[in-house]
Amino acid sequence: xxxxxxxxxxxxxxxxxxxxxxxxxxxxxxxxxxxxxxxxxxxxxxxxxxxxxxxxxxxxxxxxxxxxxxxxxxxxxxxxxxxxxxxxxxxxxxxxxxxxxxxxxxxxxxxxxxxxxxxxxxxxxxxxxxxxxxxxxxxxxxxxxxxxxxxxxxxxxxxxxxxxx
DNA sequence: CGGATTTGACCAGCGC
DNA sequence: GCGCTGGTCAAATCCG
Numbered sequence: 001x002x003x004x005x006x007x008x009x010x011x012x013x014x015x016x017x018x019x020x021x022x023x024x025x026x027x028x029x030x031x032x033x034x035x036x037x038x039x040x041x042x043x044x045x046x047x048x049x050x051x052x053x054x055x056x057x058x059x060x061x062x063x064x065x066x067x068x069x070x071x072x073x074x075x076x077x078x079x080x081x082x083x084x085x086x087x088x089x090x091x092x093x094x095x096x097x098x099x100x101x102x103x104x105x106x107x108x109x110x111x112x113x114x115x116x117x118x119x120x121x122x123x124x125x126x127x128x129x130x131x132x133x134x135x136x137x138x139x140x141x142x143x144x145x146x147x148x149x150x151x152x153x154x155x156x157x158x159x160x161x162x163x164x165x
Numbered sequence: 166c167g168g169a170t171t172t173g174a175c176c177a178g179c180g181c
Numbered sequence: 182g183c184g185c186t187g188g189t190c191a192a193a194t195c196c197g
Contacts, residue, residue, distance in 0.1 A: 102170060104189060117188070121169090130188095 098122075100129055111135040 104117035115132035127147040134140035 101168090105170095105172075106187065106189095109186070115187090119189095128188095 098125075098127070108132065113138065 099121040100118040101121045102116055103119050105114050106117070107114045111132055112135065113133040115130055118129040118131060120127040120129075125147075127145065129146065130144040132142050134142055
């Protein structure tokens with residue numbers, strides 16, 4: 001059912017942060033990509049779903065339980081958390097203009113697919129990113145951003161931001 | 166040669 | 182108090 005409106009697992013997590021209005025950057029909002037076809041994800045503008053978090057109804061209690069852990073952690077961090085859901089069967093790196101360096105991979109229990117951890121290559125920038133495939137639709141990729149970029153956006157970022165705004 | 170990627174191990178937090 | 186899960190680090194390896 002979760003696939004109906006593209007409700008991603010971390011939806012509740014994001015909603016809490018979103019409710020506090022901690023998002024300041026264009027990318028720091030809860031977006032949900034939903035592409036009708038297998039075309040390039042960058043060709044379709046993101047769909048902003050303000051109420052996506054509140055929308056979660058009778059979700060899987062089991063997952064909620066397991067996720068309570070990261071939920072609290074996320075709150076403690078206090079940074080912005082954004083979830084992107086893109087449809088790309090091969091590319092799982094959402095090009096947002098920043099240079100990401102993979103620093104870890106972990107198999108999570110909620111999903112049969114491994115989760116990849118990326119970090120902004122700029123040392124002064126503590127922004128992290130998590131990428132994992134949707135458990136319901138392996139063709140979808142869920143990208144989660146943590147934090148705010150505090151450095152100049154490298155080139156293409158400008159285009160990306162223009163695109164998102 | 167430099168930088169990025171890979172993989173396993175380690176650590177911390179939370180639930181039971 | 183123990184076990185489980187998620188997240189991070191570090192050394193080795195690979196690619197450009």
